Amino acid sequence: xxxxxxxxxxxxxxxxxxxxxxxxxxxxxxxxxxxxxxxxxxxxxxxxxxxxxxxxxxxxxxxxxxxxxxxxxxxxxxxxxxxxxxxxxxxxxxxxxxxxxxxxxxxxxxxxxxxxxxxxxxxxxxxxxxxxxxxxxxxxxxxxxxxxxxxxxxxxxxxxxxxxxxxxxxxxxxxxxxxxxxxxxxxxxxxxxxxxxxxxxxxxxxxxxxxxxxxxxxxxxxxxxxxxxxxxxxxxxxxxxxxxxxxxxxxxxxxxxxxxxxxxxxxxxxxxxxxxxxxxxxxxxxxxxxxxxxxxxxxxxxxxxxxxxxxxxxxxxxxxxxxxxxxxxxxxxxxxxxxxxxxxxxxxxxxxxxxxxxx
Numbered sequence: 438x439x440x441x442x443x444x445x446x447x448x449x450x451x452x453x454x455x456x457x458x459x460x461x462x463x464x465x466x467x468x469x470x471x472x473x474x475x476x477x478x479x480x481x482x483x484x485x486x487x488x489x490x491x492x493x494x495x496x497x498x499x500x501x502x503x504x505x506x507x508x509x510x511x512x513x514x515x516x517x518x519x520x521x522x523x524x525x526x527x528x529x530x531x532x533x534x535x536x537x538x539x540x541x542x543x544x545x546x547x548x549x550x551x552x553x554x555x556x557x558x559x560x561x562x563x564x565x566x567x568x569x570x571x572x573x574x575x576x577x578x579x580x581x582x583x584x585x586x587x588x589x590x591x592x593x594x595x596x597x598x599x600x601x602x603x604x605x606x607x608x609x610x611x612x613x614x615x616x617x618x619x620x621x622x623x624x625x626x627x628x629x630x631x632x633x634x635x636x637x638x639x640x641x642x643x644x645x646x647x648x649x650x651x652x653x654x655x656x657x658x659x660x661x662x663x664x665x666x667x668x669x670x671x672x673x674x675x676x677x678x679x680x681x682x683x684x685x686x687x688x689x690x691x692x693x694x695x696x697x698x699x700x701x702x703x704x705x706x707x708x709x710x711x712x713x714x715x716x717x718x719x720x721x722x723x724x725x726x727x728x729x730x731x732x733x734x735x736x737x738x739x740x741x742x743x744x745x746x747x748x749x750x751x752x753x754x755x756x757x758x759x760x761x762x763x764x765x766x767x768x769x770x771x772x773x774x775x776x777x778x779x780x781x782x783x784x785x786x787x788x789x790x791x792x793x794x795x796x
Contacts, residue, residue: 465536472540473685477530477677480537482513487533492553496560499629500568504659509567513674515684517549517559519566520671524663526563530674532556544685558626562608565625566618571663574654575618583650584624585617592616602642605635624651700756700782707774708762720762721754727772735780746783753779 462481464472484490493511500507507524514527531537532550541548550556574580575587592615604613604620605627613623624644627635628651639645708720724731731750736743764771 462534465534469540469543472536473682474680476680477515477674477684480530480534480674482530482533482674484511484513484528484533489528489533489556492556492560495557496564499561499631500564502631503629503655505568505655506660507568507571507663509564509571510668510670512670514670514672515674515677515679517563518671519563519570520669522570522665523667523669523671524567524571524665525668525670526560526567527671528560540681545688558608561626561629562622564629565622568625568655569618569621571665572654572658572661573664574658575621577654579650579654580621583647584621587618589617603644603647605639605644605648620647621651624648628652628655699785700753701760703778703781704753704757704760704762707765707771707778708757709765710760710762712763713765718764718768720757720764723764723768723771724750724754724757724775727775730772731776731779734776735783738780739783741783746779749782750779753782 464475464480467475484493489511497508509519510525512525512527513530513533516527516529518527519525520527529549531541531548538548538551542551550559569575575584581587598611598614601611601614604611605624607613607623607626613620624647627633627639628648635648636645639648704720709717728747728750732743732746735741735746739746
């Protein structure tokens with residue numbers, strides 16, 4: 438049976454739908470090596486043209502439901518952040534397209550915010566910073582009394598107290614303990630989450646006072662226009678001429694610095710920084726003398742290649758020489774502790790193992 442010709446209205450709608458259909462981006466079929474050679478500004482990414490738009494609108498709905506008039510502007514950048522004095526949120530570029538998520542997972546072994554639940558958890562945290570900036574809440578006496586001075590220097594590292602109930606648990610790694618502004622943002626995120634039931638969950642925790650303080654602070658600005666309304670975007674993707682290869686080299690180098698810092702911290706727990714007694718062995722000499730038993734034991738335990746573990750042990754020996762460390766106690770205990778340390782760092786390095794960037 439012959440099909441009737443479509444009406445002009447139907448034809449017009451069909452033509453409009455074709456025009457609106459997303460055109461595949463030209464780089465989506467490139468190899469990793471080819472993709473890494475591109476600059477960020479060449480990617481032509483947009484929040485509006487990505488699945489992230491729906492998630493950002495979800496945040497706006499949650500804020501509106503709490504009576505908060507602020508709608509943090511959101512832009513794409515190299516990583517998650519909310520700059521001081523800006524009521525907005527930067528979201529990492531790789532979340533705007535599945536091909537970039539695949540590259541991120543290949544190189545970094547994980548995609549931070551890579552599923553809806555994880556994304557919203559981080560977005561609520563960053564929204565806490567944005568709302569804080571929009572209403573200048575950190576200047577208020579109540580904010581400072583509960584969370585501390587925001588002017589404290591931001592630490593490169595912090596020693597978390599996992600058992601403390603003075604802080605909420607939200608993003609993991611006890612992030613609320615890093616700094617007063619992070620404490621507020623984490624507390625705000627727990628407070629904002631729909632159906633979080635924080636009144637019951639934290640009823641017996643000292644952190645309950647912080648959640649109550651967030652509620653008081655929001656109540657004081659509910660329905661009010663925010664004094665800070667700028668639309669500043671820091672390091673937006675479309676202005677970024679750095680290549681993806683440069684970006685990942687920097688991140689991998691930063692991770693390596695972190696791992697070396699962690700290695701120093703663990704070494705100082707196991708070995709002494711001062712000679713404990715006359716004739717005490719240097720830690721570097723001790724590890725060299727026990728190199729093969731250490732490598733064999735960790736290789737069997739983790740089912741890893743000896744070569745990788747050997748490289749980590751070499752780094753530990755070099756660091757112990759630089760720190761001038763000595764064996765404390767008996768050598769049997771020192772060997773056991775060193776094997777534990779080597780195994781822990783081997784696990785960490787294996788999780789962060791990355792392909793060679795040949796550009």
